[in-house]
Amino acid sequence: MISKKDSKNPFIKTPLKCWDIYIQSVFSNKIPGSIEQDKATLEYFKDRFKWDTQWDILEENYDALVLTDLNKHIIWVNQGFKKMTGYSPHFAIGKKPSFLQGECTSTLALKEFKRKLSLDLPFQSKLINYKLDHSTYLCQIHIFPLKNISGNTSHFLALETEI
Template sequence: MFFRKKYKITFRPAPLKSWDIYVQSIFQKPIKSLNEQDFNTLNYYKNKFNWASKLDMLSLNYDALVLTNLNEEIIWVNHGFKKMTGYSPNFAIGKKPAFLQGDDTSKLALQEVTRNLKLEKPFTSKLLNYKKDQSHYLCEITIFPLLDHHQKVSHFLALEKEI
């Protein structure tokens, strides 16, 4: 004689994990574009250093941004800097952009950049720079002096593009 056992199948939902809640919150927040992040960061520095300069130059096409003080020391670089050069932002901060130059960088081009910085006017120049892996690339640099409320230059912003 066969006895049939009746099994009652019940559905037990899996416990809710924190990841489930987190994933939902990711899709509810709009993801900021890199240009928007750059603008927000520079707007922070604008308020911190009391710049009178507008940040409308960010509408131009660029791969990397480099913010320096008057001593040409890097204060901030955007995420595109690492992508273009291979150097992390933490490595670059506190250094002068000259660490990107090497033996084949034109001395005349460097003199032109120095001369234009002293004129305190926006300018564009091209330099042969070196990446972290020592490969070189031609970089078009557009530099804008940033003025404080006394109309004195307090910082420089370089928009860089690999060409």
């Protein structure tokens, strides 16, 4: 709640109105399992961005989900992202996933990752990433381009697993 002065009442409480952040708290309180929570949140984004996709891809094993726009800015991560990396969703949103990379991340692997991304097809890759505590981990990443009803890719969904 934000405090706001008013001539009749010196402090009126008004709620924050950022839907993308709010929606996570709604689903995390009402949906018991994390896969169900992830599907429900992705359904919201599916309606918002008019994706033509099914969520059978979520039947794969994953620790974290990362949703990016075409400019590779993170617009959503699930709660598993914090468990895997130590970074909160609030910290990650708006950044590029490259904030997880460092000196041990292979430049050759990054070039190959970018090449595969440009093909606009699902693919898998492995990268050495860094956690909040600066420790490294090997991340298996499965990327899915998300296409709108016109058939154009508008976002990418990454299913990530620490191996």
